[in-house]
Amino acid sequence: MSAHPRPERVLDWLDEAARRRAKAGLTRRLRPRPxxxxxxxxxxxxxxxxTRHPEVTGAAAEAARRWGAGATGSRLVTGTTEAHALLEAELAAFCGFEAALVFSSGYAANLAALTALAPAGTLLVSDAGNHASLIDGCRLSRAATTVVPHAAPEAVAEVLAGHRGPAWGVTDGVFSVDGDAAPLAAWAETCRAHGAALLVDDAHGLGVVGPGGRGAVAAAGLAGAPDVVATVTLSKALGSQGGAVLGPARVIRQLVETARTMIFDTGLAPPAVAAALAALRLLRAExxxxxxxxxxxxxxxxxxxxxxxxxxxxxxxxxxxxxxxxxxxxxxxxxxxxxxxxxxxxxxxxxxxxxxxxxxxxxxxxxxxxxxxxxxxxxxxxx
CATH class of the missing domain: 3.90.1150.10 (Aspartate Aminotransferase, domain 1)
Known part of the structure; x- marks a missing residue:
């Protein structure tokens, strides 16, 4: 007699896992909204x-009529339209960076940045309060990762002090749970003192903090720095969908040529691109x-x-x-x-x-x- 469970019992462990979550008060349900x-x-x-501004929704509708509902392929095949290039140019200029690259989500942007910029031998020093997308990017990279206490640049210094080789400090600009801003100036100073670069997820800063809503990186005076890379989402202050990486042109070149979420993921749909661009222009004007x-x-x-x-x-x-x-x-x-x-x-x-x-x-x-x-x-x- 086989010791293996019958086919209908193979996934019974899922029910037990659900019971444990329910007991701990961690049941989650989808609630479709009208x-x-x-x-x-x-x-x-x-x-x-x-997100419902008439200029934003109108731009999305017009893009759907002009380009279609979807990008039809990855960015390197058919998924890059003239609208993508225009959004990247205006987003980089607004945020004060040399170049930008748009992804299908902020999550994909963070995965791209960390996996493409942190090869084997790199050290990633990650804030304990970072978003799951940064955490997953660290895990998927080939780099060693050390997690430091929340908002503690002095702990970053201790980790970097003993490292020889490429390294990145990794932190949210504004943390998504409590809404507190990272001490980015201190992070940058610490990283520079030890020859490390800095990656900032500015998803919750763009459109809210910094001069004219240019984000936490700009507020700290770090926009356009040669050793700073920022990621943003287009789905929060800009009311659309998608994400982007901002940084030196050579960083964007590295992502285009090596980032798996760029090479293998379908490009952001043109209506979302146009909506984000319209929102960006509204923010710039107001x-x-x-x-x-x-x-x-x-x-x-x-x-x-x-x-x-x-x-x-x-x-x-x-x-x-x-x-x-x-x-x-x-x-x-x-x-x-x-x-x-x-x-x-x-x-x-x-x-x-x-x-x-x-x-x-x-x-x-x-x-x-x-x-x-x-x-x-x-x-x-x-x-």
């Missing part, structure tokens, strides 16, 4: 309120959008903490409100949803410190009445 959802959305990352998003986040923080809730002061548009446990965080978010407010719910293992949170994202287009609704709802439903 196009005409009436709830106030403070869960998404539409920081500037541009830099006050960035200031409004940041001011809204600080207003939310002041009012919620005055009401007795615990939330670190935001450096960008992300506001994190502490919850007692994963179960209470889920119930709290659900109570908010039932009262017409969508908020994020972050729980382990998504949060590196194990603390559950409600995550609110400020938007430049929130009205005073919507701010009142958000504050009243979150405070009235607190566990």
């Amino acid at each position: 196009a005409d959802a009436r709830a106030l959305d403070l869960a998404g990352n539409d920081y500037l309120g541009l 830099p006050a959008l960035a200031a409004r998003a940041l001011a809204t986040a600080r207003t939310l923080h002041d009012r919620l903490t005055t009401a007795g809730l615990t939330a670190p002061a935001p450096d960008a548009a992300v506001l994190s409100v502490r919850a007692p446990s994963p179960e209470t965080a889920v119930a709290w978010a659900e109570d908010c949803r039932e009262r017409g407010l969508r908020v994020g719910c972050f729980r382990p293992p998504s949060v590196p410190d194990g603390v559950s949170r409600l995550r609110l994202t400020a938007r430049a287009d929130l009205t005073p009445a919507e701010l009142d609704h958000a504050v009243t709802t979150v405070t009235a439903t607190r566990p």
Whole structure:
């Protein structure tokens, strides 16, 4: 008699894993939202309120008519249109870098940067609070990786001090959980003192911080530096989809020729490219959008903490409100949803410190009445 399980039992371990997650309060479910959802959305990352802007949606529609719904192939085959090249040129110029390269997502951009720029023998020094895409990029690269405590450049110095060879410091510019900004100037100084380059994921900085919303790298005076590479998403402040790597032209050449998420992934769809470009031009024309998003986040923080809730002061548009446990965080978010407010719910293992949170994202287009609704709802439903 065979000792192996029957075919219908081979995947029974999945049910046990689901039971363990449920017991730990970590069950996750997809919730399709209707196009005409009436709830106030403070869960998404539409920081500037541009995802439904008529110039953005109009550009996407026109690109679909002109180029089609999809890119039809990888960037090196048929997936690079004139629209891609135009977005890359304007994005690089806006952010202060020599060149840019657009990917199908910010996740793909981070994987590309780390796997193509960190060959065997490289040391990656990664902040403990980094986004999963940076973590996965470090894992997939052929480099050795050392994780250092959050926002601790002195720990970076200790690791780099004993290394001889190529090295990168790797950090978010603004961290996605608590919305705190990395000490980028100190990171850069430390890396330079030890001959290392710096890679910054500026997904949550672009459009919100820095001069005219040019990001955390620009705010630190590092844009265009020969030893600094930045990655961004087009799906947050720019209200579209996709990601990009920004840096010296030779970095972009390396990615075009060697990055697997460039060579083997279908290019970003032209409607998303056109939408991102339209949003970028709106931000460039109206830099006050960035200031409004940041001011809204600080207003939310002041009012919620005055009401007795615990939330670190935001450096960008992300506001994190502490919850007692994963179960209470889920119930709290659900109570908010039932009262017409969508908020994020972050729980382990998504949060590196194990603390559950409600995550609110400020938007430049929130009205005073919507701010009142958000504050009243979150405070009235607190566990």
